[in-house]
Amino acid sequence: MTRSSRIVPFDLQDWNAAPPSQPGASPIDELERGKVLYFPKLAFTLSPAELALLDPALVDPKRKNISLNATTGVLTGVVVDDARKDAIAALVRRYYTSTRALLSHLVPGYLDSLHKPTTSLRLHRIGTWKPSWRKDDTRLHVDAFPSRPTGEQRILRVFNNINPHGQSRQWRVGQDFESLAQRFVPGATPFRPSLAWLMHRLHITKTRRSAYDHLMLQMHDRMKADADYQANGEQEAFEFPPGSTWICFSDQTPHAAMTGQFMLEQTYMMPLTAMAHPELSPQHVLARQAGMGSRA
Template sequence: MTATTRIVSIDHQDWHAAPALPGPASAIAELEEGKVLYFPHLRFDLSAAEIRLLDPALVDPKRKNISLNATTGKLTGVAVEDQRRDAIGALVRRYYETTRGFLEQLLPEYAGRLHAPTTSLRLHRIGTWKMSWRKDDTRLHVDAFPSRPVGDQRIVRVFNNINPHGDTRRWRVGESFDTLAARYLPQLPPYRPGVAWLLDKLHITKSRRSAYDHFMLQLHDRMKADAGYQRDGEQESIEFPPGSTWICFSDQTPHAAMTGQFMLEQTYLLPVSAMAHPERSPQRVLARQAAAAH
């Protein structure tokens, strides 16, 4: 099924200035409705030396991506220990600093509240990394972290296609979170606090899962396992060309990455309390629907 478009295209090229949106709604209003803000011409330029770093052989074979924890400075997933490691670290840190400054312009109401930044450099071509169906991001899903519960936090992601060969990155984008939750919530097993306590004590999770974390993980898995939904669920396809940027709440917007290679991704967490409309958060939607079911 074709969805009413959830893509908001914005003609803007400057990382250091706030863009003008095409309609009366603000960027925050559009994001909090679960839409994707798409900047076709917001390019993150790479130098010739940085382009030479776009080599999948530089990724640790045990990891899917190269990642930087900007808070601690820890860089993981690099397969080499020479000067290229430092160059990769400088590249991903520059992307982090660029997105941080841009979001302060684009989303001033969130200033000072976005935290726990993680920057990823994705070098593998989609479809070449062997993984289980749960980790297969070519299937429509909403983001949830199995080992890192987020509780009352949102997941904001800023993506940029840095492919130097002209390859687009194709996504599928699905229905509203309210509709998605109503579809699957009745099928999900109940939250068991004792299980969450045990997973925390065994250090399987980095903190204790909330009921929200439990339901989001279950929702993530049910979506990916449902072949009928993947084929027939309400969705639209979009091609993100090289030099384009897109932003969404990835815990709210059903999405699937179908094709492409070479991307930078910046992740932030945002407290639900910092939202302009907290009632639109997946946390509040799931709580309302669960309460109505009883």
């Protein structure tokens, strides 16, 4: 890692402990500036019985991964309906519980505001699926979803590499969001509230898109479609080894997953009001750059 790296390491080995004090900005400050918090020794240890569940054949062929809605307890994406399904549910719920414990010490100011927790078990090797370019996550992007507008919410994700064969998960991590937006916001098509209303009325979107959602979707697509940006844009490659954990706001940190297999991913939604520095949020950055007042 270089001095300008956007990967910030922390020496922590216990999900239920606070990280030791270290010079520099706080974890919250680093996260809200779009950095990736990296815990090289924070492993999520699997039992022999759990290791046996790391089989891509257990994933529904129609889905990329297995997911647990931690609020409702509903597990989706599992092709079997026997004891293995219950074991997978217990595994991913244990990961959810571990991430809550970690965040309670790391970013305690966020904890009460985190909601809509979704835990994903990714068993396929990157590249197994051949998606369209818009869904190709080996291309640098920020997270934005056509059918699920986020509005005034942030997307916080906690990843862990559980590969049992020693294979790292390789990412590319891009630049700060402010300069990223300066590249991709100019030329964006104007927001049409009437179209957003119609798409929601027709159930194309789960909620009504805001001007912010409209801009973020364009940034997502323009980033992925720009071959020069993908090849030559400001970025760094980084390998997350087995047994490591990393955290970022995936709606702010440009990222691309290049290689790897077997990962746990915890997603939380969080309102802007929970941020220490909401002015650094993508919502406020896009509002300023698009000239749309205090919100985009």
